[in-house]
Amino acid sequence: MAKRKPTIHEVAHLAKVGIGTVSRVLNNHPSVRPETRNRVLAAMANLGYSPNPHARRVAGGRSYTVSFVLPVISTEFYNRLLEGIEHILTEERYEIALFPILSPSRLERYLESRSLAYQTDGLLVSSQGLAHLLPDQKFPTERPVVLVDAYSPRYDSAFMDNRLGGQMAALHLAQFPGAMFAIQVQEELDKVLKNTVGQERIEGFREGLRKAGKPLPSAHVFVSRFSAEGGRLALQHFLRLAKPPFNIFAGADLLALGVLEEAERQGLAIGEQVRLLGFDGHPWTAAKGLSTLAQPIEEMGAEAARMLLERIRGYKGSPRARRFEPTLVVRSSTQPHPVYAG
């Protein structure tokens, strides 16, 4: 029926070279003459050849696959993180196997050494607290492990300075008149995982405001699940506490979106009665005119992937820590709307 896929032998035969040469072309080995390489590439294109990844794994003794353990809470964040990771890994012909911690019970399974997650060449882990749950804070594997958006002194880490982000938020919002408010993200899974990202952002904010002489009352912090609707409820809550103008630091862009929706519903002018600063820097914030602390999420993922590849290739140095900083992006949500002269 379905005719068999062409193999390396057929390519070799058509290009009149040995299979070794075809393999070298496949792996970008330097010692192939450009002319030969082109002949091989032409033969591949001609036959519609693509290498059998399984054979490659068997022969190479490596799986050419990397595990990525992630909580699936903030989909856009993790999607961008994955994007950055993938960008680097696919360049090197590596695949990514995803292990989302859908629930506490799945989490436990991933902690066992028999888990499929450890059958790959290396592990990317982006759950801060995961390490805390492990005996000795070490993953049950000899394979390299790199943390993304998390930090541990035991492993290479690429992480965001969330506290600094909160401080930057404070510095920016403190200049405006009106009371200060904050929305902190807190998810179910976060407790199990001891994920303190949401907390760090708000702590940084509180710290920055204190330094600026405008301390943040605890009643002005609304704790919410991670959803746009949470932002709407937060604004409703704030309206019960005080009168505009408000200066609101939302711990995530998605929450800020909810605030925007609710402000519109309530007829509050964004940038004047409600000044709003998000966190993440997701692409859609531009269209909404939302000021935000843009995180270099993709770069962070890419850097983690690079470190992991180095480890897989035998690098033995002591754990490296790569810190990333958010950037303040000011848009109309923290600036009065320009008034166009007629």
Added chain:
Amino acid sequence: MAKRKPTIHEVAHLAKVGIGTVSRVLNNHPSVRPETRNRVLAAMANLGYSPNPHARRVAGGRSYTVSFVLPVISTEFYNRLLEGIEHILTEERYEIALFPILSPSRLERYLESRSLAYQTDGLLVSSQGLAHLLPDQKFPTERPVVLVDAYSPRYDSAFMDNRLGGQMAALHLAQFPGAMFAIQVQEELDKVLKNTVGQERIEGFREGLRKAGKPLPSAHVFVSRFSAEGGRLALQHFLRLAKPPFNIFAGADLLALGVLEEAERQGLAIGEQVRLLGFDGHPWTAAKGLSTLAQPIEEMGAEAARMLLERIRGYKGSPRARRFEPTLVVRSSTQPHPVYAG
């Protein structure tokens, strides 16, 4: 450093048999003496051996791995679905590779035939609309495909009768006095995927109410994202439209949870001023006293897994459709609280 994984040769040596025999044990070949088989199994356990799926793939053409393509929206639902699937597959020593469609761009990648998703022995797909996006509504693979929580005439399907669920909700709620309300789930990704699950439930509800002579005004349907806070906003919205008692059909348990939270905050008595019916039958609904339409999610996943295994093993019949029905579970949220006699 990291000692290599044991191979079939080491198992054979330890069990004092040939590698052929070990392989036969792995594949449940009938002609192995029970005594020999036990010796081999003991050796495997002893060495912590597990077969290399890539080698199996190269040698035998099967990888004993199945791909599961899923949107990551409703985590609890998919977690339970996965649970059901895993239960069957692990029994047969199959592994599961997850492919969450985190975003439209990832979706596109999964539609390409080169994707890792198609390198396995078969595909489980639980995204209704995915098929619609494919040329000719066919996945680019010769391997068997089975749909879960979705239906297509082209493939084996295991799906829930959501419309019937809506009708059952109507039948149950119509008996009570007071106005009828509904909360419909609608997610971003749903549009791309043409996922009509939320819609079907509400349509069934509307249909059932019409038959019961209590038609549902369109204004009484609140469309929400999939989050607890959406339920809270829904109840706030309903309170602006009318006075209790309310009869509310929430398109998902998670939304019902938000309604419960908001009702408590507003001091409304559940089961009297607010009668509430969820959809899903998640375990936690029992503790909350939430009436719900329980879906046999695990069984649906298990059945899909079984069908896929049959296909992988060569079954060639025409596409089969397995329909599942929700069950009404009545709890205190649709019954007045019992008054205990002193």
Added chain:
DNA sequence: TTGGGGTATGGAAGCGTTTTCTTTCAGAAA
């Protein structure tokens, strides 16, 4: 006793790659 037919098993071949080992050949140094 001999032969036939099954069952249990060991070992070799083969899957499509990577990697190592050789061989070939061109060009630089003597």
Added chain:
DNA sequence: TTTCTGAAAGAAAACGCTTCCATACCCCAA
């Protein structure tokens, strides 16, 4: 011219399995 060096490329040996083939053995009928 001869020798040496290194680059290019073919051939062969893994990689860890499945599967096929051959052999050894046992039981039963002739």
